[in-house]
Amino acid sequence: MFKLSSFFRLNLDLFWGRLFGILTAVVACLVGLILFFLVRESLPVFHELSWKDVFSKSEWYPMSGHFGMAGMVFATVAVAWGALLAATPFGIGCAVFMVFLAPRSLMIAMKMILAIGAGIPSVVFGLWGLTVLVPWIAEHQPPGASLLASIFILGLMILPTVALTSYSALLSLPSSLRQASLALGIGIKGHVLSVALPAAKNGLVAGMILALARAAGETMAVLMVSGNIAAFPSSIFDPVRTLTANIALEMSYATGQHRAALFASGLLLAICVLVMVVFAHFFQRHRIHE
Amino acid sequence: MMSRFQKRVGFSFTTVALLFFNAAATAAPLKLVLTGSSTMAPLVSEIAKRFEAKNPDIRVDVQSGGSSRGMSDVRSGMADIGMVSRGLKAEEGDLVPHTIAIDVVGMIIHKKNPVVALTHQQILDIFTGKITNWKAVGGEDRKITVVNKAEGRSTLEIFLSYFKLNNRDIRAQVVVGENQQGIKSVAGNLGAIGYVSLGAAEFEEKNGTAIRLLPLSSLPASAENVRSGKFPMARPLNLITKGTNSDVGRRFIQYSQSSEVRDLVQAQFLFSPQP
Numbered sequence: 001m002f003k004l005s006s007f008f009r010l011n012l013d014l015f016w017g018r019l020f021g022i023l024t025a026v027v028a029c030l031v032g033l034i035l036f037f038l039v040r041e042s043l044p045v046f047h048e049l050s051w052k053d054v055f056s057k058s059e060w061y062p063m064s065g066h067f068g069m070a071g072m073v074f075a076t077v078a079v080a081w082g083a084l085l086a087a088t089p090f091g092i093g094c095a096v097f098m099v100f101l102a103p104r105s106l107m108i109a110m111k112m113i114l115a116i117g118a119g120i121p122s123v124v125f126g127l128w129g130l131t132v133l134v135p136w137i138a139e140h141q142p143p144g145a146s147l148l149a150s151i152f153i154l155g156l157m158i159l160p161t162v163a164l165t166s167y168s169a170l171l172s173l174p175s176s177l178r179q180a181s182l183a184l185g186i187g188i189k190g191h192v193l194s195v196a197l198p199a200a201k202n203g204l205v206a207g208m209i210l211a212l213a214r215a216a217g218e219t220m221a222v223l224m225v226s227g228n229i230a231a232f233p234s235s236i237f238d239p240v241r242t243l244t245a246n247i248a249l250e251m252s253y254a255t256g257q258h259r260a261a262l263f264a265s266g267l268l269l270a271i272c273v274l275v276m277v278v279f280a281h282f283f284q285r286h287r288i289h290e
Numbered sequence: 291m292m293s294r295f296q297k298r299v300g301f302s303f304t305t306v307a308l309l310f311f312n313a314a315a316t317a318a319p320l321k322l323v324l325t326g327s328s329t330m331a332p333l334v335s336e337i338a339k340r341f342e343a344k345n346p347d348i349r350v351d352v353q354s355g356g357s358s359r360g361m362s363d364v365r366s367g368m369a370d371i372g373m374v375s376r377g378l379k380a381e382e383g384d385l386v387p388h389t390i391a392i393d394v395v396g397m398i399i400h401k402k403n404p405v406v407a408l409t410h411q412q413i414l415d416i417f418t419g420k421i422t423n424w425k426a427v428g429g430e431d432r433k434i435t436v437v438n439k440a441e442g443r444s445t446l447e448i449f450l451s452y453f454k455l456n457n458r459d460i461r462a463q464v465v466v467g468e469n470q471q472g473i474k475s476v477a478g479n480l481g482a483i484g485y486v487s488l489g490a491a492e493f494e495e496k497n498g499t500a501i502r503l504l505p506l507s508s509l510p511a512s513a514e515n516v517r518s519g520k521f522p523m524a525r526p527l528n529l530i531t532k533g534t535n536s537d538v539g540r541r542f543i544q545y546s547q548s549s550e551v552r553d554l555v556q557a558q559f560l561f562s563p564q565p
Binding site: 059061062063064066130131134135138139142143144145223224227228229239241248249250252253254255258 | 474
């Protein structure tokens with residue numbers, strides 16, 4: 001009897017193991033297929049120019065055969081990291097306030113507001129940026145559509161994501177930590193800075209990676225406020241063009257080499273995100289071993 | 291066994307086919323294929339929808355892919371009608387153009403900009419970065435923001451060919467995609483200058499958006515000047531056919547040029563060739 005049930009359980013484990021194995025393989029294959037598709041579609045453009053040209057030049061005139069994307073790669077990374085750096089202090093501050101300081105009713109209200117904020121479509125942020133933020137910056141530092149405007153809008157967009165994931169990370173800490181702090185007579189400030197935040201580091205970083213990937217992949221909002229100039233910006237008030245905006249801006253009318261070049265910028269974007277995620281992953285591992 | 295099955299299938303196919311032909315005898319299912327300009331495809335698709343509703347026996351298939359595709363498809367017989375968003379050249383005399391709309395581009399500045407007109411040379415100098423302050427053309431002391439269009443857009447092509455510019459010579463501060471984005475970018479910046487489809491600009495100007503259309507070569511951007519062919523920054527949108535044309539093709543072209551589709555032309559911010 002005992003033997004029989006353990007046999008079934010073993011088989012059941014095997015079944016579930018295989019099922020989840022297959023599901024995982026499907027997801028991995030999907031990502032692989034997307035990469036393969038991007039490579040295949042962008043291949044024609046690499047008959048004419050080398051990776052070196054793509055990375056070292058920032059002259060983007062696809063109709064006359066200039067496909068430099070260095071400026072756009074820089075813009076993509078700068079906008080995403082800028083937005084993350086701007087949103088993180090506010091996001092984690094929000095989370096700390098909600099978990100440790102706010103009365104219950106205020107905490108619930110804030111959670112709802114953040115959830116609504118996370119659900120606002122990006123095009124709404126973009127429209128607000130185009131009609132309010134950009135004209136305001138333009139009054140002081142024309143043209144207004146700039147790296148700064150993009151970072152501001154994207155920072156606003158990912159703030160709820162950072163805040164909500166940080167909130168979950170802090171909330172999932174064992175209550176024994178708080179009790180130990182209380183027992184040792186450590187105040188809120190000491191508990192948050194030296195106990196809670198270090199203990200929740202993994203969850204916090206995971207949330208930041210999520211926000212970073214969202215910022216790097218964001219298209220519509222950035223397209224409307226960044227100015228879309230493919231060159232390297234010389235200041236934060238200069239316009240920039242991200243790889244995503246580049247695709248959205250030109251894909252509907254692109255043919256031939258131009259279209260292939262747009263797929264190449266999609267491929268570059270995928271590589272950028274991959275590098276950022278791997279970087280964040282190693283950063284996270286490193287911090288754990290500390 | 292197998293052959294009997296095949297026979298039976300063959301028989302039923304014949305029956306169905308006979309039934310179909312009986313039904314179709316009164317209304318032959320005709321198909322019309324149009325290929326070409328991506329600027330024209332949205333308008334022609336709308337026209338085709340209305341044409342199909344009035345002629346249930348005709349199917350119209352509209353595919354974009356560029357004016358040159360439309361041209362070669364008509365020549366090779368792959369398409370009945372081509373969509374070409376420019377006038378035909380002298381060496382293209384084997385094809386017949388039928389203009390269904392005119393695509394016009396107008397220069398816009400912010401409503402509060404005191405500058406009332408710019409010369410051809412001044413616009414050239416502004417877009418190539420030789421003039422960077424409105425003071426140099428009689429305006430306020432304010433930095434100029436040049437709003438250009440993204441590569442591949444038809445408005446960019448019209449603008450470049452009129453001013454005989456290469457896109458690499460343009461020193462823009464903002465690049466936009468759709469007309470709406472261009473209009474909002476100019477309306478939100480006192481020092482901005484840009485160009486968009488004239489129909490869209492007229493519509494927004496009338497509805498109180500903070501933009502103003504500039505005259506070109508001292509001609510105001512008006513519908514009369516467009517139709518008479520005087521307004522310079524414009525191009526015809528043509529349906530093209532080979533010399534001979536089927537009855538259905540002729541009917542579709544006539545319909546596309548008739549007053550019944552005028553509202554569709556205007557909805558795309560284009561101008562009808564006839565008043």
